[in-house]
Amino acid sequence: MQDLTEAFVELIRRASTQLPADMERALRKARDQEEPGSAAQGALDTILKNVEMSRARSSAICQDTGTPIFTIHYPLGVSTRALADQIRRACAIATERSYLRPNAVDGLTGKNSGDNTGEDFPTMHFEEWDEEGIKVDLILKGGGCENVSTQYELPNSELDAGRDLEGVRRVVLDAVHKAQGLGCSPGVLGIAIGGDRGTSYLKSKRLLLRPVDDTNEQPELAALEQRLLEETNQLGIGPMGFGGKTTVLGVKIGTLHRLPASFFVSVAYMCWANRRASMRVIGEEITYA
């Protein structure tokens, strides 16, 4: 198998410096909807200017280049250990080239490893598949929005939220209210219903890979996504928490089987700098999206 280290560096560069087109479109639409001259519109103007500058200069959109979360689909016979080594090496090279900030610190002492590698850092999920070649999805998930991501257990008596979609609606609204501007709104929400605590959180993050403007295939979830998009924006928190019409740009909901005893709702809050990129390797050919 070929050495993909440099290809992974390019994947990281793209994720860190180029905001996906669907996100940029959503931000432009939001900008046009805010009151002319408001702090909200000013914030979105700055954000859009920054997106253009970062792409032109190949510099990080946000200085918090986040936890790099890789999901790797590979066919039978590929060494996942070799891929993991190459990805770790690519993270170190991307740090040297300033596409990533040295962002991995010892869990206890806080000592920075200096190159974005460490215990379980970067995050990698390997999944064997039947298709040809390798596909790698990368999300860079910043700390500010990770800190406001959260998990609820239903029923929740404080919010009078039961084990149904209405209960889910209530806890998600509560999560967005609690986050205020701290997750760098306008954000995107990945919401997982079910699973155990761990799988639920994992699923909520993976939902962030969906395009911001797609529609859920399950009608009842599609309806809730639309309703939550409207209602979270009625909260009036606005870009950066300055107040305004745009608090959330997209809501993505998915489900997992769960134990009868447990009903978790996990909310992955992603900042406006929703940095994701994909790479496909078939034979010698490498393409990015």
Place this chain on the structure above:
Amino acid sequence: MRKLTVPISEADIRALRVGEAVSLNGVIVTARDAAHKYMIENFVKTGGNPPATEAALYQELKKVLAGGVIYHCGPVVQQTDGQWSFVAAGPTTSIREEPYQADVIAHFGVRAVIGKGGMGAKTLKACQDYGAVYLHAIGGAATFIAESVKEVLTVYKLDFGVPEAFWVIRVEDFPAVVTMDSHGGSLHELIKEQSAQKLTELIRG
């Protein structure tokens, strides 16, 4: 847009109100989690008598922080021929410094804190008591903001790691909005209250 030059006078700070856009000029210093913990333990809790090993840095920080500005930021940096520069430098979430910020403002006579997301009651009171403001920069706008960082003068405590070190920088026309003023005004409190009312409506019908 009001232009502020560091060191900033108390009168200039008292003139600022929530919602006003400012552009900042002069020498400021980055400090976030490790730096704030360090300042409290070595300078504030010792009543200004730091351990001998930290005394030199204390004198340097006193100079830059009197009438000065703290920026909650962990930058992406580059070093070319020994000279550092900022590549990406947006604000980090400020509320993590809430346990420390008021004491740091009081101890050094800091006039402004730049960050994102706002801060709490203790910091707001310190802004009133000592004549300081909280300035909100645009979160995530890292390349854009790095443009206003014209020069890295020096760095202290690089052993804390790049994001956590004290970076002393010269900025020109650094853009920010006053979201907590020295008269008890906080945009963050206002938005939190208004959105709480709306939340209750949406949940309870």
